[in-house]
Amino acid sequence: MSARSRPGATAWLLAVYVFLYVPILCLIVFSFTAGEITTQFDGFSLRWYAELARDAELIDAVLLSLRVGALAATAAVVVGTAAAFVLARFGRYPGSAAFAGMTTAPMVMPEVVIGLSLVLLFTHPLFAFLGGRGVAAIWAAHTTLCTAYVTVLVQSRLREMDRSLEEAALDLGCPPFKVFFVITVPVIAPALMAGWLLAFTLSMDDFVLAAMLSDPGSTTLPVLVFARLHHGLKPEINALATVIVAVVSLAVVVANRAMLSAQRTRAAALRHAAGISPGSVSAVTLSHPDMRR
Template sequence: MKRRFPVLMTALMFGYAFLYGPILSLIVYSFNESRLVTVWAGFSTKWYGELLHNQQLLDAAWLSVKVASMTASLAVVLGTLAALALVRFRRFRGRATLQVMVTAPLVMPEVIIGLSLLLLFVAMQDSIGWPDGRGQLTITLAHTTFAMAYVTVIVQSRLAHMDRSLEEAALDLGARPLKVFFTITLPLIAPALMAGWLLAFTLSLDDLVVASFVSGPGATTLPMVVYSSVRLGVSPEINALATIIVLLVSLAVAIAGVLLYRQEKRAQSEQNQG
């Protein structure tokens, strides 16, 4: 075991360097004085000031955050309902179809998803006049279609391994099923809901292919702006914006981890007292 320890540590360090080295390099070069992102010319924070005056990047970032927030919220609601139907109702007509429809976006290429949704939105606009053009709404709906599949898988796994004795005890004591769901089931699956929300938010914020199909001239997400600018050379302002996003996401994940840790500690203490 002692002989394997240096090998394992070396492999671990190489793995972390491979995963987080590019992100660390991006953060370091966001403080570069030079406009060339590959040439270090001294420490400077001027690109963060330039970022505040780049209205295109700021508008795209704000649009992406709004779309990702709405997508994650809708995906959690729809994914939770689908997971409840698949786990709690074992036999109903259309269960196999629902299972296939839930897992299909997980394996389907994004190009196929984006093209099919574009054709759907165009056909709906021609037939019923809605949605009126392509923009924030169509991007949100498109992102929700594949994000809810990931949320369904996460919540379904949590529901399948959850102890139902507390729910059955509450039902035996006269509680209504809806009250049992909101007071017992929902708190028990809250970590899965939070994980699903964060995953859906990340998938929506990161998506480029699907958004390129279903967006219009007035709705350009941050990945689309970054991709179009990368072809002409990476701007240090993009590095500054990416650094801010990395810090905000890390802070959100840390806060979520602390809250979940406190919730688990509280649940364990209540169990011990009981």
């Protein structure tokens, strides 16, 4: 980039950040208002944080969304990692193209179509044992949606991974199942963490699937906020959003520091291994209890 175009690019970048983050900053400021209008500041007060603490319906919706999000993200990481391993390592086989298409279909398919198909599934008399609409149905829908994103993330990391590490462990007698957990999983751990966080965010943010599959006892936060929108939102919604922004920001910082620490640890281990002769590498590896079993 030339020096002449650099000020323009900087100004454009600043404009984008202002467009994205000024509304969030305004939301945080208005959460401390003493009045009852969500877009007007009438003096500093913690009134709406106290109201939020007493709103049992809103707290229940938040806890349900957190629970469903954590369960859906965990299930999506497990299923998505298995699917990514098949797509990245098994090569071509009969039906591989169809499997790849079905795995990524939820990413491009409208959520209304996914929700309608799952409504028909969970409400059909032949599948009454599934329990109908409710928390389980929402969890299944979110897992279906999030698995596609996790699969893409993990698959790309597996394709970039140096397979010589796995091959060396196999040559030294380590069982394939143990190689996966001792070698493969630590290497792709950043992709697994990123996939979990992305799946959790998608689950927390989803409205269409949750609205179509919820019942009176399983109202998630987006569904409840949309329902209250018809009666007029109060600044306690701003207070809740401020708490969520603070928690998410803290989680992102902690996750980023953990990934950077893991990368530094791997880089140090590779530098240390590069300074060991091939003969001593074999001796050290054979003496390692994880490789010997």
